[in-house]
Structures are given as structure tokens and as C-alpha cells.
Amino acid sequence: MSYLLHLATFFGIYAILGVSLNLLIGYTGLVWIAHAATFAVGAYAGALFATKLALNFFLAMLLAMLVAGILGSLTGWIFSRLGGDYYMLASVSWNYIVVSVLINWESLTNGPLGISGIPKPSLGELSFAEPTKFFLLTLVLLGIVYAAARFITNSSFGRVIKAIREDEQAAKVFGYNTLMYKVAISGMGAAMAGIAGVLLASYIGFVDPSSFDVMESIFILAIVVVGGFANIRGSLVGALALVLLPELLRFAGFPAEIAAHVRLGLYGLALILFMLYRPQGIIGEYKF
Amino acid sequence: MNSSSRIVLGIVIIVAVIAGVFAFSQSPSTSNNVPATKNEPIKLGFIGPLTGDGAALGQNARAATEIAVAEVNAAGGIKGRPLEVIYEDGKCTGKEASNAANKLINADNVPVILGGLCSGETNSFAAAAEQAKRVVLSFCSSAPSITQAGDYIFRDYPSDLFQGSFAAKYVYETLGKKKVGIVYVKSDWGSGIKQVFSEEFSKLGGKIVAEEGYDQAARDLRTQLTKIKAAKPDLVYFLGYTEGSTVGLKQAAELKLGVPILGADGWDDPKLFANAGAAAEGVMYTVVSAPLSDAFKAKMKEKTGSEEVLACSPGAYDGVKILAQILASVGTDSTAIKDALYQVNYVGGVSAARVAFDKNGDPVEANYVVKIVKDGKATEVK
Numbered sequence: 005m006s007y008l009l010h011l012a013t014f015f016g017i018y019a020i021l022g023v024s025l026n027l028l029i030g031y032t033g034l035v036w037i038a039h040a041a042t043f044a045v046g047a048y049a050g051a052l053f054a055t056k057l058a059l060n061f062f063l064a065m066l067l068a069m070l071v072a073g074i075l076g077s078l079t080g081w082i083f084s085r086l087g088g089d090y091y092m093l094a095s096v097s098w099n100y101i102v103v104s105v106l107i108n109w110e111s112l113t114n115g116p117l118g119i120s121g122i123p124k125p126s127l128g129e130l131s132f133a134e135p136t137k138f139f140l141l142t143l144v145l146l147g148i149v150y151a152a153a154r155f156i157t158n159s160s161f162g163r164v165i166k167a168i169r170e171d172e173q174a175a176k177v178f179g180y181n182t183l184m185y186k187v188a189i190s191g192m193g194a195a196m197a198g199i200a201g202v203l204l205a206s207y208i209g210f211v212d213p214s215s216f217d218v219m220e221s222i223f224i225l226a227i228v229v230v231g232g233f234a235n236i237r238g239s240l241v242g243a244l245a246l247v248l249l250p251e252l253l254r255f256a257g258f259p260a261e262i263a264a265h266v267r268l269g270l271y272g273l274a275l276i277l278f279m280l281y282r283p284q285g286i287i288g289e290y291k292f
Numbered sequence: 293m294n295s296s297s298r299i300v301l302g303i304v305i306i307v308a309v310i311a312g313v314f315a316f317s318q319s320p321s322t323s324n325n326v327p328a329t330k331n332e333p334i335k336l337g338f339i340g341p342l343t344g345d346g347a348a349l350g351q352n353a354r355a356a357t358e359i360a361v362a363e364v365n366a367a368g369g370i371k372g373r374p375l376e377v378i379y380e381d382g383k384c385t386g387k388e389a390s391n392a393a394n395k396l397i398n399a400d401n402v403p404v405i406l407g408g409l410c411s412g413e414t415n416s417f418a419a420a421a422e423q424a425k426r427v428v429l430s431f432c433s434s435a436p437s438i439t440q441a442g443d444y445i446f447r448d449y450p451s452d453l454f455q456g457s458f459a460a461k462y463v464y465e466t467l468g469k470k471k472v473g474i475v476y477v478k479s480d481w482g483s484g485i486k487q488v489f490s491e492e493f494s495k496l497g498g499k500i501v502a503e504e505g506y507d508q509a510a511r512d513l514r515t516q517l518t519k520i521k522a523a524k525p526d527l528v529y530f531l532g533y534t535e536g537s538t539v540g541l542k543q544a545a546e547l548k549l550g551v552p553i554l555g556a557d558g559w560d561d562p563k564l565f566a567n568a569g570a571a572a573e574g575v576m577y578t579v580v581s582a583p584l585s586d587a588f589k590a591k592m593k594e595k596t597g598s599e600e601v602l603a604c605s606p607g608a609y610d611g612v613k614i615l616a617q618i619l620a621s622v623g624t625d626s627t628a629i630k631d632a633l634y635q636v637n638y639v640g641g642v643s644a645a646r647v648a649f650d651k652n653g654d655p656v657e658a659n660y661v662v663k664i665v666k667d668g669k670a671t672e673v674k
Contacts (some may be wrong), residue, residue, distance in 0.1 A: 006424070007398030014391065102656035107478050108505070116480045119388075120415050133423075137470045208390050209419040212412045212480070215386045254380065254395055260354070264342035 009135045013207060015247045016142035017200045022227035022239030023153045024196035029225070029286075030190050030233035031157055033169030034084070035092040039224045042103035042194045044216035046201020048106065051119045051211050061125035061132075061206060069198040076194020077187050084186040099218050106213040118212025122205050144205055149196050152237045156192065158216045165189055166234070230278055232288025241286050249274060301630040333376035334369075334624055336615065339394030339407035339417075340604070341384040341518075349604050353431065354379055355595045356605035357406065360612035372618045375612075378546045382408050386416035391573055393417030401541050404429060406611050408603055411435030411480045411518050418445045427616065427629050429645075431607030435480050436488070439652045444630050448614070450580060450658030454483065455556060456488025457674050458660045459578050463527055463554060464496045465496050473502040473525035475516050475532070475540065477558075482531040485556055488528060501525050506536065513540040517547050527551055530575075533558045538567045545571035552576065554662075557603055565668050576673065580644070581661040582606045588642045606643035614647060 027034045049071040050121025053064035074161065083094045106113045113119070124133040125141060156162055159246045167175040168182050175182050205211045213237060253267045302546035327392065338357055340350035357377055365374045378400055382389035389408050396402050397420065404427040414433040421428045430438065430447040439451055463469050472493060474671040477483040483505070490500050502523035504516035517540070520528055530553050532540055538561060555577035565572045584601060586610065592601050614636055615629070621627040638647040648656045663670040 005398070007394050010391070010394040010398065010420075104507075107507075110483065115483045116478050117435055117437065117484055118412065118415065118480070122336075122438070133329075208386055208414075208416050210386060210415040212386060212410055212415070214384070251391060251395065254392075255399075260358075260377075260379045263379065267381070268343055 006135055009119040009139050009248060011251055013135070013139045013142050013203075013209070015243055016139070016146045017203050017207070018224070018227060019146050019243035020200040020238050021150045021197055021224045022201070022243045023149055023230060023236055024200070025224055026228045026231070026233065026236060026239045027153060027156065027189055027193045027196075027227055028163075030170060030235065030238075031162065032165040032186060034080075034186065034190070035088075036095045036190075037092055037218070037221050037225060038079075038095040038099035038102070038191075039197055040216040040218070040220035041099040042072055042076055042197040043201045043204070043220070043224070044102055044106060044211075044213070045075055045194075046198030047205040047211045047216070048113060048119070048201070049198065050202030051122045051205040052112070054122055054206070055119060061123065061202075062127060065199060065202040069195040070199030070200045072201065073191045073195035076197075077191030080190025080194075081187045084183055094219075096218060099216075099221050103213050103217055108151070113213075116213060118210060119205075120210045120246075122209045122211070124209070125206055138207060142207075145199055145203065149199060150236060150240070152192075152196070156189075157236065161185070162186075169234075206288050226275060228285075230275070230285055232285025235285070235287050237283055238287045245286070265273070296377070299368075313406055317454075328469060331373060333374045334619060335400055336375065336377050336612075337393070337400065337402040337405040337407070338377050338379045339382040339392050339396070339405060339413055340379075340409035340608075341413075342379065342381040344383045344482070346384040346410060349432070349602050350381075350384075352596065352600065352602040353409060353604040353608040356592065356601075356609040357590050357612055359595055360609045361615075364612065364616040370616060371507040375465055375616060375619075377406070377483055377612075378402065381458075382410070382413040384410040384413060386412050389413035390416045390420065393420060396424050397421065403427060403629055404615055405622050406431060406608065406615070408433060411438060414438055414445070415441065418442055419590075421445065424631075426626050427633065429611050429633070431611045432604035435484055441653075441655050443653075444626070446633055446649055446653035447607075448611055448649075449604070450655050452484040453488050454658035455580075455660060456485045458553065458658075459485075459490040459529065459556065460489050460492035460496060460498070462578065462662060463529070464493060464498050467527065467554075469526035469550070470498050471501050471524070471526045472498060472525050472527045472529050473504075473520035473527075474500060475504050475506065475513065475520055476530075477508050477532045477536055479507045479508050479533075481558065485531055508536065510536060511539050513542050513545070514547070517549065518542055521547055521549055523549060528553045530555050531558065534561045534564045538564055541571040541575065555638050560603055560663075560670070562600070562670075565621070565665050565670065569668070574665065576662050576664045577670075578660045578662055579636070580661040582643050583645055584642050606641070610638065610641035610643040610647060613641065 025039045041292045046068045049068035050064045053059045053067050083091050086094050107116055132141045164180055164185050172182050227242040227246050230245055232238030250271050255271055258266045340353055341347050342350050361375050361377055380392035382392050396405055407428055409432045411433040418441035422444050428445045432449050433447055434452045436451050436453050474486055476486040485558045504519055506513055506516050553575040557579045559577040560579045618629055618632045622632045632658050635651055641647055650656045662673040664673050
């Protein structure tokens with residue numbers, strides 16, 4: 005049971021990442037391949053506030069959201085000047101930049117050694133150290149993020165960002181300042197990813213730069229793609245599928261010599277089959 | 293109900309069914325006391341990089357573990373029960389190792405995890421293992437932070453603290469060099485040793501004239517080496533892994549650095565000296581003095597088909613042997629295993645002359661030797 009709780013907690017963290025990235029990619033059409041970098045900013049900010057300043061988890065989380073959100077808006081503002089494919093390439097480079105900073109800014113981030121001993125959340129007498137309670141906390145935060153994302157996408161604001169995705173020129177002609185909308189949604193998505201980062205840091209108790217490379221960004225992208233673009237529920241489904249599938253394959257009982265390789269191979273095969281037969285994702289509403 | 297809700301509902305049901313099957317298919321015992329049924333195997337977990345970066349180290353260590361398990365079982369197992377190891381891929385990253393450890397602890401209910409190999413792996417599940425009261429015995433994690441990781445966390449591989457201070461003393465006292473330039477790979481290992489070395493060396497009265505880090509994937513160290521050369525050190529302390537160091541040593545020779553070069557245990561790899569050729573002549577490196585017996589080397593060769601015994605393998609082999617002794621005397625209760633580990637005094641292994649743990653679960657002693665490369669072969673400096 006505790007193993008399922010652990011996976012459920014990971015599901016919650018990745019679902020938050022999937023939902024927030026879907027706001028950028030699925031709804032606004034910004035192909036942001038640096039969500040692991042945003043995740044990292046949240047995780048490191050949370051870890052540093054909680055260890056160096058000994059702030060309470062929830063306060064550290066709010067501050068980490070703020071840091072991630074501001075950085076997200078800033079990168080959104082800069083990169084939005086680049087159109088389409090260039091935006092995507094710039095975001096990949098942003099991921100590399102963030103990881104390099106984490107590795108090289110040793111006085112702050114402790115470099116490749118990472119930060120260990122990150123405390124578990126607590127609120128007064130109530131401690132969330134126990135796996136069940138931590139999972140419930142994750143679930144509540146996922147619920148808040150989900151509700152916020154639903155609210156954003158169903159509002160008039162949501163209609164504008166979808167219009168930007170469909171035809172930015174047309175949206176401009178109607179008098180919308182599309183840049184401001186992109187900056188705003190980048191900031192919101194980043195703040196949500198910041199929550200996931202703080203949760204991961206606190207859950208594992210350790211962060212290091214190797215967890216946030218471009219491959220991790222592609223994993224989060226895969227959650228959105230598998231779940232379906234422009235569907236918030238789809239990102240939940242995608243996170244569930246991609247977090248559980250590799251874990252289920254651990255139980256497939258391959259011989260020990262090749263198990264690790266077969267597992268990765270089957271996982272890759274499943275993703276390829278998906279691309280071939282269901283390119284819009286499980287419940288996607290938009291196809292690139 | 294629209295179609296998307298139906299799909300979601302369908303998936304939720306499928307997952308619930310799978311989860312239910314898992315929950316019920318596991319052994320009914322949820323305590324960490326595996327019932328001592330005759331002949332039922334005793335299961336241990338193993339975590340290390342089996343794919344991706346570090347897979348060479350991980351696969352070599354897995355081979356060593358398998359040899360040790362086969363030997364234990366050939367000798368009658370543990371009071372008649374065979375030993376079985378479940379290998380999980382930690383990919384040298386925190387997230388994967390955390391998943392792997394949770395699976396081993398909660399689904400397979402192992403009392404002991406052998407691993408992780410990378411320090412990032414061990415750090416990522418140490419807290420979870422401590423909370424679940426399962427023993428972790430890492431055979432290769434050298435980051436100093438693991439010393440404080442918890443009561444149930446052990447390692448039979450010395451912390452980088454030892455190697456860094458050994459090298460500092462060796463350079464200052466034995467070689468008599470007072471000005472050192474450091475080139476280091478930016479990894480937990482490289483940065484960790486560099487920190488300790490600089491502190492210790494400065495404390496002894498020496499001077500670090502230049503420090504240049506490079507990215508683990510970098511294959512051109514000219515910039516760093518040129519800066520080091522300009523600082524005119526008496527010796528260059530070069531912390532690197534095989535791939536980067538091969539290029540680095542060649543470039544150091546091209547740039548005519550002209551000072552002795554000292555490396556660390558990352559260089560204990562015959563490939564490096566074969567590939568670097570003349571550029572590696574005369575370089576020295578520090579390495580844990582592992583009393584690798586010829587018998588062990590022969591067994592590894594038979595298992596893997598190559599001569600290579602990589603740095604993590606002796607520790608993994610001894611780890612299994614130590615655990616087998618303990619399991620035979622105290623059973624499979626993880627708290628009893630933990631208590632017994634603090635009392636261990638294991639001699640005759642292949643990773644160290646004597647394995648014993650201090651109150652932090654670190655090896656009590658770490659003996660290093662200095663090796664020098666002559667004619668493409670590393671020999672111990674007496």
C-alpha cells in the first residue's frame with residue numbers, strides 16, 4: 005500500500021506539472037520545453053528557503069511560487085518575441101542555462117552535491133511527514149491547481165489565450181495585447197510548477213541538478229502529449245499513465261541481466277505506438 | 293456523460309483494478325519480519341545505474357553482487373534459505389532511485405537495500421528508508437552528506453572527506469609541493485573532493501593558486517589547463533572520470549604543463565592509460581587500497597568476460613558477504629540487522645583489509661595508496 009501511496013504522490017506532483025504545462029502548450033500554443041527548469045527553480049527555491057532560512061514549508065512554498073512565477077513571466081516576456089519553433093529552441097536552451105547555474109553557483113546551490121536534509125511540511129502541531137498525510141497534502145494542492153486551471157481556461161482570459169494559439173495576428177487585430185497575455189500565462193504556469201517543485205524537494209528531502217535536465221522536460225511534455233492538448237483532465241490521465249507505466253514494468257519479471265533495458269525499450273515502444281495511433285492524446289481537444 | 297468522461301472513468305477503473313491486484317497479490321505480511329519459512333528465499337534489494345550514465349559501474353557491480361550471491365547460496369544459503377537479490381535501476385538520478393527504493397521497501401518488503409551506487413541515488417531514498425526502518429548499505433556513494441543521512445544508512449565505501457585530506461597531506465608532506473592548481477569535474481564526486489582538498493591543503497600551509505571546474509560532458513579542457521598553467525603551480529590536482537581525463541591528459545601534455553599531475557580514484561581504470569598513451573606516463577593518482585584477490589578478479593572475468601573490476605564492485609561483493617553473515621546470525625529483522633552492522637568487523641574481503649562501521653555508518657578506516665603510471669600500467673608507489 006505504501007508503494008501505491010508513493011506512486012500516487014508522484015502522480016500528484018507530475019499531474020501539477022502536466023496541468024501547468026498544458027496551459028502553456030495546449031491552450032496558448034507556446035511550446036515550452038523547459039518545464040523541468042521551472043520545476044527546478046521551485047524545488048531549489050523551496051529547499052533553500054526551508055533549509056537556509058528555516059522558513060515554514062507553506063511560507064517557503066508561497067515564496068518559491070513567487071520566485072518561479074516572476075522568473076516564468078520574465079522568460080515568457082523575453083521568449084515570446086520569438087515565434088513558433090524559435091520559441092521552442094530558446095526554451096530548450098533556457099533549460100540548459102538553469103541547470104548550469106544550479107551546477108556552478110556553488111555558494112548558493114551547493115553545486116552538483118545538491119541540497120539534502122529538506123524538512124517535511126508541518127503546520128503548528130500538524131506534521132505531514134507520514135506518507136498518507138503527505139499524499140493528502142499533495143492531493144489538496146493538485147485540487148487547487150486543477151481548479152485554478154479550470155477557472156483560467158473557462159474564463160474570458162482562457163478564450164483569449166486559445167485565440168492566440170489559433171491565430172495570434174487575429175487576436176491582435178481585435179485589440180488584445182497578446183504579449184501581456186502570454187507573459188501572464190507563463191507566470192501562472194511557472195508558479196504552479198513551483199508548487200510541484202517544492203513538493204518534490206520536501207517529499208524526497210534532497211534536490212540535485214541531475215534531476216532537472218532536458219530529458220525531464222521532455223518527460224513532462226510527454227505527459228501533456230499523451231494526456232491530450234488543451235484538456236486539463238487529459239494531463240491528469242497523462243501523468244497517471246506515464247508515472248505508472250514504467251513502475252508496472254518493474255513487475256514484468258524479465259531476467260535480471262536485461263530487465264532494465266527491456267523496461268526502457270517497452271516504455272519507448274508504448275510512446276511510439278501512442279504517437280502513431282492516437283496523436284491527439286487520450287482525451288485531447290487540439291491537434292498540432 | 294460525454295466521451296472524454298467515459299474514457300477517464302474507464303482509466304480510473306482499470307487503474308483501480310490493477311492496484312487492487314497488486315495490493316492483494318503481495319505477501320500478506322506487512323511487517324518487516326519475513327516469516328521464516330523453510331527454503332523461502334531471503335530477498336535483498338539492489339539499486340544502481342543499470343542504464344544511462346554510470347551504467348558501466350552499475351552493471352559491473354551487479355555482476356559482483358551476483359557472484360557473491362551465488363557463492364553464499366552454493367555454501368548452503370542462509371540457514372538453508374537461499375539469498376535472492378532484486379535488481380532495480382536507479383539511473384543515477386534521484387527520482388528513479390526514489391521510485392525503485394519505494395518499490396523494494398513496500399512491494400518486495402526487503403529488509404536491506406544494497407545501494408545506491410551514485411550519491412544522488414542514496415541521498416534520495418535515505419530518508420524514506422530511515423522512516424520505514426530499512427537498512428541501506430551503499431557500496432559506492434562517497435558524498436560527505438551521506439554520513440549524516442540516518443541511523444539505518446551505512447556504506448562500505450569511504451567518504452570523499454578521507455580521500456581529499458589524504459591527497460592534501462600526500463602533496464604537502466610527502467611530495468613537498470606548496471602551490472597546487474586544481475582541475476575538477478563538476479559532479480558530486482569532483483566538487484566534493486575538491487572542497488575537502490582545498491580546505492585541508494590551505495590548513496597545512498599550502499596555497500591553491502587556481503581552481504578550474506569543467507562540465508562532466510566536456511571533452512576539451514584547454515581553457516582550464518591554460519589558466520592553470522598561467523598560475524604556475526608546483527603540481528596539478530586533476531579530478532576527473534575516464535572520458536574527460538583521457539582528453540585532459542593529452543591536452544596537458546600538448547600544453548607542456550611540465551609539473552607532476554595527481555588524480556583520484558576516478559582514474560583507476562586501465563582504459564584511461566591505454567587511451568591516453570604517452571600523455572599518461574608518470575601521472576599519479578590516489579585510490580582506496582582494495583586487497584583485490586586474484587581469485588576475485590578471475591571470477592569477475594568469468595562473469596563479465598573482461599578484466600575490468602570497476603571501483604564499485606568490490607564494495608558490492610563484500611556488502612553481500614557481510615549481510616549474509618549477519619542474516620545468518622540475527623535473522624531478517626531490519627532493526628536487528630542495523631544493530632549487528634554497527635558491530636561488524638569483517639576481514640578478508642576484497643574492498644578493504646577490514647570493514648567496520650563507525651557510529652555514523654561510515655567505514656572506520658579508509659586506506660589509500662598512491663599509484664604511478666609507468667609504461668601504460670599503474671603500479672603502487674612505495
